Amino acid sequence: MRSLFKILLIIFVVLGFSLLxxxxxxxxxxxxxxxPLAIFYLSTTLNPWMQNLTANSPEAVxxxxxxxxxxxxxxxxxxxxxxxxxxxSLARGISLKANPGKEGGLSVIVKSVTKITAPMIIAVGAxxxxxxxxxxxxxxxxGATIAVIPLLIIIVFSIYYLLNRRVTKENMLMLRSIGxxxxxxxxxxxxxxxxxxxxxxxxxxxxAKPTSPVTFPATLNGFLISGSLxxxxxxEMIAVAAGFTIAFLLLTYPSRSEGEEK
Amino acid sequence: MISAETxxxxxxALAGIGSTVSVYYAVIEKDLIKAVIYSAIQxxxxxxxxxxxxxxxxxxxxxxxxVGLIPGVLIxxxxxxxxxxxxxxxx
Numbered sequence: 001m002r003s004l005f006k007i008l009l010i011i012f013v014v015l016g017f018s019l020l021x022x023x024x025x026x027x028x029x030x031x032x033x034x035x036p037l038a039i040f041y042l043s044t045t046l047n048p049w050m051q052n053l054t055a056n057s058p059e060a061v062x063x064x065x066x067x068x069x070x071x072x073x074x075x076x077x078x079x080x081x082x083x084x085x086x087x088x089s090l091a092r093g094i095s096l097k098a099n100p101g102k103e104g105g106l107s108v109i110v111k112s113v114t115k116i117t118a119p120m121i122i123a124v125g126a127x128x129x130x131x132x133x134x135x136x137x138x139x140x141x142x143g144a145t146i147a148v149i150p151l152l153i154i155i156v157f158s159i160y161y162l163l164n165r166r167v168t169k170e171n172m173l174m175l176r177s178i179g180x181x182x183x184x185x186x187x188x189x190x191x192x193x194x195x196x197x198x199x200x201x202x203x204x205x206x207x208a209k210p211t212s213p214v215t216f217p218a219t220l221n222g223f224l225i226s227g228s229l230x231x232x233x234x235x236e237m238i239a240v241a242a243g244f245t246i247a248f249l250l251l252t253y254p255s256r257s258e259g260e261e262k
Numbered sequence: 263m264i265s266a267e268t269x270x271x272x273x274x275a276l277a278g279i280g281s282t283v284s285v286y287y288a289v290i291e292k293d294l295i296k297a298v299i300y301s302a303i304q305x306x307x308x309x310x311x312x313x314x315x316x317x318x319x320x321x322x323x324x325x326x327x328x329v330g331l332i333p334g335v336l337i338x339x340x341x342x343x344x345x346x347x348x349x350x351x352x353x
Contacts, residue, residue: 136318144326
């Protein structure tokens with residue numbers, strides 16, 4: 001009874017604040033019309049009539065994240081990488097002590113369902129990541145979706161199922177480094193090409209600009225890949241999926257052998 | 263007849279209240295596994311809110327992280343400690 005009273009009180013307080021906010025929003029929340037900054041972004045993300053002033057991507061959010069403010073996103077990725085480095089250094093010296101030949105896990109029904117759904121989830125994650133320049137989504141979203149699978153497999157099958165299939169900390173660290181190196185190379189690609197060709201070009205350049213003619217291809221074999229955006233999304237997806245997998249492996253490494261007392 | 267915009271705001275209000283109630287239960291619950299599940303329910307309501315606020319990119323990153331990965335990691339961590347939170351007097 002008391003907890004019901006508390007919940008009702010919380011709901012009324014929330015509703016009261018909502019009413020206040022609704023009344024106040026008449027005065028300071030902008031209206032439905034598109035603001036000048038949004039007009040600038042919307043008219044430059046996909047604009048086939050001005051090839052020198054466009055990101056060639058119909059997805060404005062991905063274009064902003066990896067093109068307009070790509071350097072910010074690079075540092076966000078670096079922060080995630082450093083956090084993972086800290087986690088790995090905390091877990092140094094942990095080694096497998098239990099019998100790796102033994103595979104436990106949940107019942108056959110759960111395992112069968114997981115075997116069916118795991119490829120589906122990976123396919124959805126890959127499509128979110130690789131279509132990030134066309135539809136809502138992107139590298140981090142796709143990578144995080146794919147990273148659900150190792151967690152699911154660890155819980156349903158046991159960690160040895162992953163380790164016996166070479167999903168080890170070392171291999172995942174290598175995959176993650178490949179993703180990060182790919183992001184770095186994509187960021188520098190236009191600049192290095194400009195150096196070789198003797199043209200002016202910028203770090204994190206995607207499409208050709210009026211002052212620098214170096215450009216990524218906007219389409220590949222007729223498909224819109226939006227230049228560097230597809231590569232950034234692809235490598236970010238690999239890096240995020242591998243990074244989360246390392247974290248799960250470290251958290252679930254059995255630190256004592258079977259039957260040993262806690 | 264209710265207009266579509268009002269209906270969307272109505273859904274947002276319901277999702278907001280639902281998330282508030284599940285946060286309350288997540289805070290008072292002594293069984294930590296149940297608290298994690300209440301927190302996942304709250305995240306689902308938030309994902310619905312983001313969707314109604316027309317931010318599909320945020321929904322796509324919020325769903326796997328807040329409903330899949332964080333509860334998974336928390337359950338793994340709880341399995342290394344004790345499942346039930348104890349009162350300070352009984353410790």
